[in-house]
Amino acid sequence: MTLDEFQSEAQEIGDAARQVLESADPVERLDVVKGRLNAAIAERLTALQRALGKLPHEDRRSAGQGFNALKNRLDEQLGDFERRQAAAKGAGERVDLTMPAREAWRGARHPVTLVVDEIVGIFRELGFTVALGPEAELPWYNFGALNFPPDHPAMEMHDTLYLEGEALLRTHTSPVQVRTLQRYEPPVRVLIPGNVYRRDFFDPSHAPAFMQIEGLAVDEGISFVDLKATLSEFARRFFGTAVTRFRPSFFPFTEPSAEMDVQCQLCGGAGCAGCKGTGWMEILGSGMVHPAVLEAAGVDSERYTGWAFGMGPARIAMQRFGLPDIRLLYDSDVAFLEQFVR
Ligand code: DAH
Numbered sequence: 001m002t003l004d005e006f007q008s009e010a011q012e013i014g015d016a017a018r019q020v021l022e023s024a025d026p027v028e029r030l031d032v033v034k035g036r037l038n039a040a041i042a043e044r045l046t047a048l049q050r051a052l053g054k055l056p057h058e059d060r061r062s063a064g065q066g067f068n069a070l071k072n073r074l075d076e077q078l079g080d081f082e083r084r085q086a087a088a089k090g091a092g093e094r095v096d097l098t099m100p101a102r103e104a105w106r107g108a109r110h111p112v113t114l115v116v117d118e119i120v121g122i123f124r125e126l127g128f129t130v131a132l133g134p135e136a137e138l139p140w141y142n143f144g145a146l147n148f149p150p151d152h153p154a155m156e157m158h159d160t161l162y163l164e165g166e167a168l169l170r171t172h173t174s175p176v177q178v179r180t181l182q183r184y185e186p187p188v189r190v191l192i193p194g195n196v197y198r199r200d201f202f203d204p205s206h207a208p209a210f211m212q213i214e215g216l217a218v219d220e221g222i223s224f225v226d227l228k229a230t231l232s233e234f235a236r237r238f239f240g241t242a243v244t245r246f247r248p249s250f251f252p253f254t255e256p257s258a259e260m261d262v263q264c265q266l267c268g269g270a271g272c273a274g275c276k277g278t279g280w281m282e283i284l285g286s287g288m289v290h291p292a293v294l295e296a297a298g299v300d301s302e303r304y305t306g307w308a309f310g311m312g313p314a315r316i317a318m319q320r321f322g323l324p325d326i327r328l329l330y331d332s333d334v335a336f337l338e339q340f341v342r
Contacts, residue, residue, distance in 0.1 A: 001051045003059040009048055010070040013041050017074050021081045026088035033081065041074075108341040111321055112211055112329055115313045116193050119213055122237045123191045126230060128215065131190040133176030135197075136167040141175035145296040146253040154252055159199035169197035173214035174253060177289070177308060180216065181297035186304050187219035193313075204325040211313050218289065218299065218306030224256070227286060227307035235262050235283070238316075243269070245280065254287020254308060265319060274319070281319055284311035 001009075020040050024033045048067065055063050109117065120130060148155055158171035176192040192214035200206040217226065228246065235242040243263035251257045262283050264275035271277040286309035291301035314329055321340060323329065328336065 001055065003055060003063055006048070006051060006055065006059075006063050007066050009044070009051075010066045013044050013048065014070055014073045014077075016040050016044075018077055021077050024081060026081070026084045030082065030085065034078075037078075045070075108338070110329070110337065111317045111340045112314050114340065114342070115317045115320060116211065116213060119234075119238065119311075119313065119316075120191055120193065122234055123215065126189075126233065128189045128191045128217075131176060131180050131192050132194060133170075133173070133179050133192065135170055135195055136163055137170035137175050138166055139168055141178055142168060142170050142172070145178040145293065146174055147290050147292040147296070148252045152252065154250075157198070160197050170194075171198055172196050172310060173212040174308070174310060176214060177216045177253075178293065178297045181218065181294070181299050186299065186306075187217075188306075189217045189219075191215050202327060202330075204327065205315070207314065207326055207330060213311050213313055215309045216289070216306060217308075218294070218304055220304055222305045222307060224288060224307070227258075227288065227309075230307075231260055231284070231286060231309060235260070239265060249285060249287070251285060251287055253290050253293050254285075255290045257285065257287035260284050260286060260309075266322065273324075274322075283316065284309045286310075 017037060017040065020037050021033070024036070048070075052060065052063050052067055124130075143155060143158070160171045161169045163169070173192045173194050173196060176194070180188060180190050180192070194212060194214075195209060196212050197209050200208050202208060217230070232244055235244045239262055242265075245261050246258040247261065249257040249259045260283050261280035263269045264272065264279050264281050266272050266274040267279065269279040271279045275281055286307065289306035289308050294301040294304060294306065314326055317323070317329060318326055
């Protein structure tokens with residue numbers, strides 16, 4: 001072998017190696033690619049090394065340099081392939097859009113909130129917007145403007161915490177009727193969800209702090225027909241084909257006043273523990289807004305009339321979800337509440 005032949009064989013071995021490595025797919029296993037590389041050049045490389053020893057002395061120096069240059073070239077080419085492989089792997093990890101995401105627990109709405117949202121949704125379709133008012137309320141809004149005479153026995157059910165200064169924790173959402181009418185001219189149709197506070201003991205059907213939803217519609221020519229039609233439609237939408245009844249009642253801020261019952265959903269009216277054997281569930285109090293309330297809010301009671309209602313969504317949630325004890329809704333036991341997630 002002459003020196004020229006030696007150098008051109010070294011060149012060809014390098015080219016053969018490049019061909020193998022450039023045509024290899026970067027996702028192939030490295031040892032498989034190296035195997036193919038060996039098959040292509042190993043024998044020729046050994047033969048070349050052997051030929052080096054047989055060259056004339058004066059050629060060995062430049063032949064040796066050529067051989068080392070070939071070894072370096074092979075290392076570089078293999079290094080290039082390994083870098084291509086790493087890049088392909090990294091790119092694969094970044095853009096694998098087919099991998100399903102792991103779902104994170106982001107919390108969920110409380111059963112009472114689910115009921116409130118559903119009720120608000122139904123009344124929104126009937127033309128009602130949502131209004132809010134303060135939980136720390138002035139006695140005049142909580143009682144006086146709502147036509148409670150001073151020391152009236154109706155106030156006994158409404159004992160509450162009196163705060164320093166003039167305010168108290170409101171005992172119902174009805175004061176927001178007055179605040180809304182002071183702020184907005186009729187026609188007014190609002191739903192008022194919020195927390196209220198009472199002297200009640202924590203027992204299976206009472207809580208000292210609970211949610212209420214108030215409803216109020218004031219306009220010219222509103223009559224009891226509007227009250228009954230709207231509330232019956234609400235019951236039909238919320239409970240399905242519900243049978244309802246209205247019973248005469250008393251509230252200082254309505255005249256006349258009525259309680260609405262819905263046929264018990266648990267027993268279909270036959271009477272069960274859930275409805276205490278009556279076959280009916282008390283859902284809400286309602287009535288025609290008392291003219292004294294309209295006047296207290298600055299509304300002309302000769303021109304305008306209105307109707308209102310108040311209900312407790314926790315009681316409705318108990319009925320909806322078949323809960324025997326209202327306290328379950330206040331325990332914040334996630335393992336229990338989780339079953340209502342939707
Ligand atoms: N505020 C009453 C309560 O807490 C509920 C109520 C009854 C509200 C009749 C009303 C209503 O607006 O018309 O017991």
